Amino acid sequence: MAVRRKVMAIFGSRPEGIKMAPVVQELRRHPDWFETLVVSTGQHREQLDQVFEAFGLRADHDLAIMQPRQTLTDIMVRALSGLDALLTAERPDLVLVHGDTSTTAAGALAAFYHKIPVGHVEAGLRTFDKYNPYPEEINRRMAGIIADIQFAPTPRAREHLISERVDPGTIFVTGQTGVDAALTVLRQPHEFSVPALREIDFDRHRVVVMTAHRRENLGEPMRNMFRAIRDLVERFPDVLLVYAVHLNPAVRELAWPILGGHPRILLLDPLPYPDMIHLAARSYMAMTDSGGIQEETPSLGVPHVLMRETTERPEALEAGVILLSGTSYEGVYSAGERLLTDGELHRRMARAQNPFGDGQASRRIAEYLGWRFGFLPEMPAPFDPRA
Template sequence: KNILCVVGTRPEAIKMAPVILELRKQPWANVRVLATAQHRQMLDQVLSFFDIQPDIDLNIMRPNQALTELTARLLLELDTVLKAEKPDVVLVQGDTTTVMTVALACFYHRIPIGHVEAGLRTWDMQNPFPEEANRVIAGKLARWHFAPTEGSRQNLLKDGIADSDIIVTGNTVVDALLATAQRDLDLGITLPADKRMVLVTSHRRENFGAPFRNICRALQTLAQNNPDVEFLYPVHPNPNVKDVAYEYLAHIPNVTLCEPLDYAPFVAAMKRAYLILTDSGGVQEEAPALGKPVLVLREETERPEAVEEGVVKLVGSDYDRIVAEAQRLLDDEAAYKAMARGVSPYGDGHAAERIARLLQEQLL
């Protein structure tokens, strides 16, 4: 069977890699990889780390690309690809423009879609950011829904998807993480060995502007009040992020700002961290599996499971709240231990195997 696996951005590649590697082991599967390269450099480093060469590369990224233009160009390119490849199934992952557009193109070509990480919802379509619409549209068009958790299965049922088309697999991000974390990893940055480290990532669009300034001010205060703690922040190249982060944090001696880390050094950084502050979806899923408490720099999350479990806490972008919550975890050992329990609601590292098994049952 011809299976076309599509990746567009860094998180898609991290979460699709275990599926590609698992399917490659299957004698019945002819796996082809399509990179739309909605993001370029950050995608490439992940693919090369997992030893995956795209068979087709659309190299679609343009400077300052608008979503309408990206969607239109991608839809046309996909027409050609799908006609040539004639896949029996196409696998997409997550909630990007790539996912939504591939789902639509496959619908026109009557090719079944398998949606990896299906059923995440904020139920807020008025939010101007495209992720919710992307995953809802992909969900409506998909044939098989690989839900990471029971909660995401419930979301899909609420959205009218038939129970028989949903399978709870766990999130493939945990497959990738556990396989990577046991390798010999090098962070590539020297930090004082005796100091605790707080790892920060923040580049979500909904935080651009005033919220991101609050976040950076809070980090500045935390770093100044805790000279015995080292802060490591790999900064996204977007000027909305980079310019502000450097303005507030570059001059503080116990803050290290760096380029986005490649995946393996980033896993090393998560392992080395005492505490993680992030607005990333993937990091919210990875950190609990490593037993690291996370403060989420957002007002809402489509990943409520770890919050309900008490190992991740939503703190939004309010200056006082971020400072108070982070300081508490640095000072109060009992509060810290309660969050550092190593509970992983997003999977056991075998999600890709479940996806491969389901496809085998359905396709053969």
């Protein structure tokens, strides 16, 4: 008979928390198979706490590494140090990390130092430009080199790993767990918790939901983005922009001088995840530099302007669910203008099929681990976006 295994899920940022929460919930539906521990590095303190609340989770261990204006080196050093002591004490059978944050790289490296197997959720995303996104491209490559199990979200991500000579037998295509999270929240009855959102007249306004926080966009690229977006709001009197401003002071110091003070621009603190999903679902379009929101908006029927120079999710471009604008004033303004004036383009993008997932990725991960550890006789079927 198979022996119950200890699985440690390590994450520290809001995006990781959102995408790992349904995995943790699914693992905990099998208490005879897994003892599931949640470890938070606290890389994003306030924003991660929102995620725990939204999904009814708590951290079994919290390293609380966050400090004001922390550097990448600060995060890595404190995370490695805290995880070293924790892995010595807990000795899990498997460490799960997600995606491409500094916590991801530190979690994988710490487990490697302890010779503990690593499963990498959302493995195989690549831009092949080590500084874009920065530092995420190197973080996920590092985790990919270390990982013993590669949970690739799409067939394209699997191909990337195989091209890097990863053993195909260690790769399993799951779909995107972020889609699981978004669909779960969307199915729940919801009233906005943030008063400003309750006051929006969605019938009167075309609402544009926005996020912008990427490290490589700080400075002139972000200034260009903000100027273009303000001018779009000025040009289209029925547009209302809602921007959940990242807590990074470098972002806030740019956002308020350019976007503040306009009657149809709402600058809000980061929104609770259920508020963000239900806001996006009721919006006309999204304008972001986010990675994960590219995966959510197709399931919500919301066209998306991606304000980045590259994307590690080319499936979104091929499926026609995003416009890649770059970060120049002209590129951002032009892409936003197209969606605000071309009704046929908007309808086509809103109706496109989501290439990233079907809401079953977390179940596939739990069942795959159940098979690997001997609790199930057969491996589950992988995600197929053509199905």
